[in-house]
Amino acid sequence: MDLVLKRRSPKMKNFRMTAALTVVTCICFFGTVACSKADEKDAAAKDTAGQSASAAPAEAKPAEAAPAVQPPPSSDMLKKFADTAPKSEATGEAAAAKMNPAAPVAVVNGEPLTRSEYDRGMKAYVAKLSRATGGKHSAAITPNDQMKMDVLDEMIDKELLYQEAKKQEPKDIDEKVKKEFDGVKARFKTEEEFKSALKADNLDEKGLNTLIRKGLTVDSYITTVLVPTVKISDETAKKFYEDNPKYFEMPEQVQASHILVKTEKGDSEDKVKAARLKAEGILAQLKGGTDFAELAKTNSDCPSAPQGGDLGPFTRGQMVKPFEDAAFALKKGEMSDIVQTDFGFHVIKVTEKKENAKASFEDSKKQIVDYLSKSEVGNVIKAKAKTLRDTAKIDLLAPHL
Secondary structure, eight states: OOTTBOOOOOTTTTOOOOOTTOOOOHHHHTOOHHHHHHHHHHHHHHHHTTOOSOOOSOOOOOOOOOOOOBOOOOTHHHHHHBOOOOGGGSSHHHHHHTBOTTOEEEEETTEEEEHHHHHHHHHHHHHHHHHHTTTTTGGGOOOOHHHHHHHHHHHHHHHHHHHHHGGGOOTTHHHHHHHHHHHHHHTSSSHHHHHHHHHHTTOOHHHHHHHHHHHHHHHHHIIIIIGGGOOOOHHHHHHHHHHOGGGGEEOOEEEEEEEEEEOOTTOOHHHHHHHHHHHHHHHHHHHTTOOHHHHHHHHOOSTTGGGTTEEEEEETTSBOHHHHHHHHHSOTTOBOOOEEETTEEEEEEEEEEEOSEEOOHHHHHHHHHHHHHHHHHHHHHHHHHHHHHHTOOEEEOOTTO
């Protein structure tokens, strides 16, 4: 981690809003243990890199209500799969809680969607809401009726898309499934950890392979059939650019290199004094004409040392305050005096400086088209699912979930 960074991406880098039902990693599309493990790794990586919790502009919106499904048939099928329980508990939430994981909560064109699939879907739904709130309210999220119907609707849509996609299953699907399965398994340190995670999601290796196959098949269908139907014109992209100026603001930024002589909280007065004397010696060498990058490589205590101390471009708010103030006060090519922060003593050199500006349409066009394309693909997927619903036989067996 670069010791002075509090990294938060500028607005242009934050321009990565996610559309509902956008093409996603195929495994995550069906909500498996692979997703939660990947999320853990992403969170750990961000923490290690000193990333801020600030996210791209995005709104957490509940999924649109899907068209009404057919009324549920008699409860005979549900009772068949329910665990034995006292008559007084055999209704409502108590009955749902006691259901066998294999119990169907819905049947789509004859294919059952099970309680375990529903549980995984709800787990992913709650995790998504938690991420949308920065994790602040994750413990307080209790599924309500709308959330439950959202999850059921999404399960039904995914199954309908899979049934359609299966008609054009990739020829190399078996090879891809094996590769994806091996990749998921490799995310776990031990076989025991892998099996424990599967068990937590009511899965075994066969079940995971099935989910992977479904995900890859749907992903291929979206990529090869639906995505090619989406075209974003220059006029549409330009209108988005003109209607959303805030996404294209480019705040003042500098690019700087630094040499750090590290100190730590609790260091003795003598140790801090010695560090300062070393920094002053480095500054004297620099003023005498020694190359900054070479001195950084051999003397800096920052991980940026191998790059000659180069920190890359940054804006206000990304660095600790004393460092930021010193860097932004310098002109291109200028070098600071000794700057002290909680990390130690720095010598800073500004190598590039840019004033406030707005990114041009030409520079932004590819990002705009990519974003609008993803948004439109989401709309196409929803429209396709709706069309498939119109001719599907859907039995909702467990509306009390």
